[in-house]
Amino acid sequence: MHFRSLALALWLAVPAPVAFLPGHLLATAQAQQKQAITLADIWARPTFQQASVPGFDWLRDGRYYAALGRDGSLMQYSATTGQPTATLVAASALQVAGRPLTVDGYRFNADEQKVLFSTDTEPIYRHSAKATYYLYDRQTQQLSPLSTGGKQGYATFSPDGRQVAFTRDNNLFVKNLASGQETAVTTNGVHNQLINGSADWVYEEEFGFAQGFFWSPDSRHLAYYTFDESQVPEYDMQEWGGLYPTEYRFKYPKAGEKNSVVSVSTYDVASARTVRMDVGPEPDQYLPRVQWTAVPGTLSIQRLNRLQNKLEILHADASTGKTQVVLTDTNAAYVEINDDLKYLAGGKQFLFTSEKDGYQHLYLHDMSGRQVRQLTTGNWEISAVNGFDPKTGYVYYTSTEGSALQRHLYRINLSGKGKQRLSDAGGGTDVVNMSPDTRYFLNTHSSAGVPAVASLREGxxxxxxKTLADNAKLRQTLAQYDLGKFEFFTFKTSEGVELNAWMLKPSNFDPAKKYPVLMHVYGGPSFGTISTQTVLDNANGGTSFQNYLWHNMLTEQGYLVVSVENRGTSGRGAAFRKATYANLGKLETIDQGEGAKYLATLPYVDKARIGIWGWSYGGYMTSLAMTKNADLFKMGIAVAPVTNWRYYDTVYTERFLKTPQQNPAGYDDNSPVRFAQNLKGKFLLVHGTGDDNVHFQNSIAFVDALILANKDFQTLYYPNRNHGINGGNTRLHLYRQMTEFIKANL
Known part of the structure; x- marks a missing residue:
């Protein structure tokens, strides 16, 4: 960890006589002044609360941004000073029947005179939700409900600010704000059969969006998805608590099963005419992205075959539905889906990222799809396109050019020249939110073990x-606790593959001692904008902040904590990421085993006491490590693991394994269920019974196999908890059980 300045300040604060003590006594005296992290600090109290900029939103001219104030008011801030310049909506105005609204989110219309506030938000799945929306008119200072027909989803102003579209009960609606008239764009939506204007479960989870409608720039048309999920098999999840359990049934396409048949339509607001776009005769395909181009009346649709190795960009005429393929991108394994397709002002060109040269890079195309030029090259990859300035011709992007463990902001001209790094020199990771005109950006920077700093910067x-949130209070708090030393390292496997890793050591680490090791793993393949790296130069080292704190707590109880980045993860190009294609689990397990073998060679590691833990894909990896590498690991904790890829969804699983009909060995050869008889170490299996993502069925199958193999193990099931296993004191309870299991068995 990099608390050098804090450590120096603490050393200077030691009374003078102590400064002349022998080194080991001085260290003891200093250590006595530090506190020990507790589980309650992490999960029950706001001891380590992180500062941020809540509700940050760029305003239209780029000179100001909006954010929610501490009292609940919506404030305007200057981008040049970071100081508040106006109260846009006072907290006192956000009241209904004399009671203040609890604001969950907000959206402006185009001239920023009207605001939609969401409250009483009810989550559905990971991205989806429904809420009660209120419309506030800043000119009349009136607050009114958007609709009285039930909760709404994804309420969105039209670009001209005169209308609002939203979903309800699987249908799409438009409300005219001047007349107050509410019009049903669709009326055929039926639960578990037909969805209009929002995504089905698998699109939401794997393609990363829930809102399925899009206003045209001229506000004349509304494009929207329709999902016919009538043929998709249902998953039946029991919910516990009453005298009799109740059933929750939802459409979930497991690998090899039927998907929704998806279509895209446009709705002409003036004529109320609906036109379906021609997306081809093949119903068994994906349409993972829809957006309007800069050409009036032209819609862009991305089409992906079921094996996800061929991506096509279609341009559609919103009035006729006619389409043409303008670009095709193919890959021997799979094609990345992300949000990097940008149509440039003027309607003549677009930006697109592809890894056709082995790394995700930026390309400029004309509207016919012809490649004008490749803008970026090198053995690094772009992780996001952040903005474009039409005045200067500069594209802003975040990439791994500095290191696969880092992310930094750059810009380059459409000519392919003038590349410039905009992030400060040095390491760490930058997360960028750029203003629409690229004049400024909000930058959230952190490095290993150092809390994030949010700052406004010139584009x-x-x-x-100006620095907006520096987490100084959190830094002061962390300085009062015993925190281990955070070290990055690399090693080569017996196959000659170089792997990245980090290690957390106790603050009083003694190289003459032998320490037990707990390895933390995720290890799953990255896709699109989703990074699955657990070895990153950010505040948490690639894991969650809570896990970072928990790992530190374990180091102070005498453990080393290590994470190894196996093949199949992002940041290092297509060859490294796609090495696991069609055979998930094999190379990842080998690499984690090689990590354990490497650690066993270190003089301060007790090679007989190496454990491993992980969640989701990490739970899958832990289950394989404890069975296929049974001689290397003394203990393992698998949380919410996949144990048979036949149980997981179509989009994710088939992307990496093809279908089970085409590649049965890829599904079966590395299922932990198949290796249950090999278990030797102490094993804890954890799952939430209400997990809609990785179904409880996975753990049931593994438990059954372990029983048949007459193996001893422990289980911990959380009733009705989802994949995150949270709510109330659930996380506190879970991490207490995991801590005690580690202490008893490692």
Whole structure:
């Protein structure tokens, strides 16, 4: 960890006589002043609360941004000073029947005179939700409900600010704000059969969006998805608590099963005419992205075959539905889906990222799809396209050019020249939120073990304008606790593959001692904008902040904590990421085993006491490590694991394994269920019974196999908890059980 300045300050604060003590006594005296992290600090109290900029939203001219104030007011801030300049909506105005609204989110209309506030939000799945929306008119200072027909989803102003579209009960609606008239765009939506205007379960989970409708720039048309999921098999999940359990049934396409038949239509607001776009005769395909181009009346639709190795960009005429394929991108394994397709002002060109040269890079195309030029090259990859300035021709993007463990902001001209790094020199990771005109950006920077700093910066230079949240209070709090030393390292496997890793050591680490090791693993393949790296140069080292704290707590109880980045993860190009294609689990398990073998060679590691734990894909990896590498690991904890890829969804699983009909060995050869008889170490299996993502069925199958193999193990099931296993004191309870299991068995 990099608390050098804090450590120096603490050393200077030691009374003078102590400074002359022998080194080991001085260290003891200093250690006595530090506190020990507790599970309650992590999960029950706001001891380590992180500062951020809540509700940050760029305003239209780029000179100001909006954010929610501490009192609940919606405030305007200057981008050049970071100081509040106006109260856009006072908290006192956000009241219904004398009671203040609890604001969950907000959206402006185009001239920023009207605001939609969401409250009483009810989550559905990971991205989806429904809420009660209120419309506030800043000119009349009136607050009114958007609709009285039940909760709404994804309420969105039209670009001209005169209308709002939203979903309800699987249908799509438009409300005219001047007349107050509410019009049903669709009326055929039926639960578990037909969805209009929002995504089905698998699109939401794997393609990363829930809102399925899009206003045209001229506000004349509304494009929307329709999902016919009538033929998709249902998953039946029991919910516990009453005298009799109740059933929750939802459409979930497991690998090899039927998907929704998906279509895209446009609705002409003035004529109320609906036109279905021609997406081809093949119903068994994906349409993972829809957006309007800069050409009036032209819609862009991305079409992906079921094996996900051929992506086509279609341009559609919103009035006729006619389409043409303008670009095709193919890959021997699979094609990345992300949000990097950008149509440039003027309607003549678009930006697109592809890894056709082995790394995700940026390309410029004309509207016919012809490649104008490749803008970026090198053995690194772009992780996001952040903005474009039409005045200067500069594209802003975040990439791994500095290191696969880092992310930094750059810009380059459409000519392919003038590349410039805008992030400060040095390491760490930057998360960028750029203003629409690229004049400024909100930058959230952190490095290993150092809490994030949120700052406003100039788009053209990266120069600091103002620090908005520096987490100074959190830094002061962390300085009072015993925190281990965070070290990155690499090693080569017996196959000559170089792997990245980090290690957390106790603050009083003694190289003459032998320490037990707990390895933390995720290990699953990255896709699109989703990074699955657990070895990153950010505040948490690639894991969650809570896990980072928990790992530190374990180091102070005498453990080393290590994470090894196996093949199949992002940041290092297509060859490294796609090495696991069609055979998930094999190379990943080998690499984690090689990590354990490497650690066993270190003089301060007790090679007989190496454990491993992971969640989701990490639970799958832990289950394989404890069976296929049974001689290397003394203990394992698998949380919410996949144990048979036949139980998981179509989009994710077939992307990496093809269908089970085409590749049965890829599904079966590395299922932990198949290796249950090999278990030797102490094993804890954890799952939430209400997991809609990785179904409880996975753990049931593994438990059954372990029983048949007459193996001893422990289980911990959380009633009605989802994949995150949270709510109330659930996480506190879970991590207490895991901590005690580690202490008893490692």
């Amino acid at each position: 053209a230079t990266g120069k600091l304008v």
